[in-house]
């Protein structure tokens with residue numbers, strides 16, 4: 001596997017250092033949702049990150065030039081890392097944005113299979129990381145927005161953290177869009193022996209025939225995740241001064257949560273996946 005590599009973008013003067021990586025596995029979650037495990041090989045040692053941060057990736061075409069997007073720029077896109085920092089592979093949870101919805105890179109990522117190569121920029125970035133000064137850690141996500149939260153919770157548990165109490169609210173349109181729900185359900189409700197006090201899934205389209213079995217699957221909530229947040233803050237008995245609320249994913253959800261809660265003094269930290 002190639003190590004640090006300098007590459008010049010065709011048609012532009014921009015030079016970027018990239019790490020060539022290999023897809024070690026691809027898991028289909030739903031028709032337009034998939035997880036990729038990315039193996040950086042020996043480059044992994046040079047790639048460090050904090051739980052909650054994102055990596056940036058792109059693809060080379062057959063000439064070794066960046067695949068470009070509709071704006072004629074390299075289609076480099078950020079993805080929150082699901083893995084904890086000590087894991088060998090870097091896992092990402094991706095939603096396909098089809099070409100007719102304007103997607104550039106994801107239609108190509110969607111087609112990648114085990115063994116295919118991609119390019120990762122050498123630095124992880126982002127400030128959407130754990131804030132240790134709050135006892136109550138409330139995490140609100142739409143679909144793929146769960147990614148940084150899984151990383152933070154994995155890391156907190158692995159590094160022996162026990163002071164913080166985590167509460168996760170996860171929204172989706174359909175029952176099969178909750179990547180990582182098995183992992184979170186396994187941990188949920190184990191407080192105080194473990195860190196996750198609650199993991200709640202909510203379905204915004206309960207009347208769709210695809211969601212006919214949600215009760216059997218243990219999905220107790222319906223409606224958008226931003227619509228149930230106050231109810232849960234109340235039932236969990238959380239106080240504003242001890243609580244941080246992280247919101248990640250759909251920009252409309254984030255805006256709505258901020259509008260509802262910020263005026264009352266809740267501390268909100270956000271990561272928007274698109275505008």
Ligand SMILES: Cc1cc2nc3c(=O)[nH]c(=O)nc-3n(C[C@H](O)[C@H](O)[C@H](O)COP(=O)(O)OP(=O)(O)OC[C@H]3O[C@@H](n4cnc5c(N)ncnc54)[C@H](O)[C@@H]3O)c2cc1C
Pocket residue numbers: 054069075077078079080081092093094095096097101102103104105106107126144145147271272273274275
């Ligand atoms: C900090 C950060 C972390 C991110 N982490 C993730 C992640 O973990 N998983 C993930 O799937 N995406 C994530 N994204 C979004 C990702 O970077 C891409 O924008 C997305 O995958 C679409 O890429 P694209 O090239 O196919 O389409 P783009 O060329 O990026 O976008 C095409 C159009 O689709 C819109 N769009 C982008 N994403 C979506 C979406 N999910 N639903 C509806 N419209 C969308 C854009 O605003 C634009 O109008 C993250 C974005 C940011 C800023």
